[in-house]
Amino acid sequence: MERSPYHMAERKVKGGKLVRVKAAVQGGVLAEVRIEGDFFVHPEEGLAKMEVALMGLNTSGILQSAEIALIATMAKEGLTVIGFAPRDVADLLEEICSGTDGA
């Protein structure tokens, strides 16, 4: 059976919502990222832009680069996110990246 290329990490944000990050890592970079959960993003289409902003980031230093990429995208696109902070997703990505061999 083929293994899913996605690694997953999740957290219930204190005072916020559940955030589940699924990511595929290839060649030391984030090849695919999905952010799922019961949070709110306004406008809703903005979540896909946040995911795109994370793709291609190097897994080394992901905590900082992911947070910066998300903050920049939210500012550029005028997004309001309710239920998690960019740091929550960055933390989860770091957890995923630290558990993969970067292959």
Add this chain to the structure above:
Amino acid sequence: MLRDRWRLIPFQYHNAAVNMAIDEAVAEAISFNEASPTVRIYGWRPSAISIGRFQSAEDEVELEECRRRDIDLVRRRTGGGAVYHDEEGEITYSVICPERLVSKDINASYRDICHLIVNALAAIGIEAEFKPINDILVEGRKISGSAQTRRQGVFTMHGTVLFDVDPETMFSVLKVGRTKVSDKDLVSFQDRVTSVRDVSEATLEELLLAMFNAFVEGKEWFLDDLSRDEWDRVEVIARDSYSDDE
């Protein structure tokens, strides 16, 4: 010119696709200035699960169990969590209006509309409280949740009020992970929810009346159904956007 007389649509049952399509068709009509701000209160027939826009059906729903029980599944265009809409025990409301009629601040608009539900519950003798971001609690247990979206200058917020919980079905068809409740003190997720019937003698009719009264207080309003054009759009939207969900 936008009209501020509110249209109240009397309680109706529909299937999941039609319920979601009605909200969208009404929002479209309001965006074209062809409909008044609208409040509708409705039920789901057959029972259904709606999942939030950003959720994975596989992660949130026991899909096989839903099929076995003939429970519909639909993805909302709003965020938020998975909800089990029991045909007999759950009431949903939608508030659809020009954005200018609600607070620009999203958290404040949740608070403002949830307070109408708190007032409705108070009218039938239930002391409830709004718990940010989007919940209403009775004695620490959730009785109502909600979700909103804003598109083309139109605000849509829909929410649920539990009238009579069927925990056996609810927790058979919803997956409730440990992470979801990890910041809660309660041992069981089941202990997190309550219903009108759990805490009062109020009937369904009394709840519906209290909700309508709370929504219209201080507003000009009239009772009406969707227009012919709106129903035509419902048919198209239900078929094209919601009928093959998941």
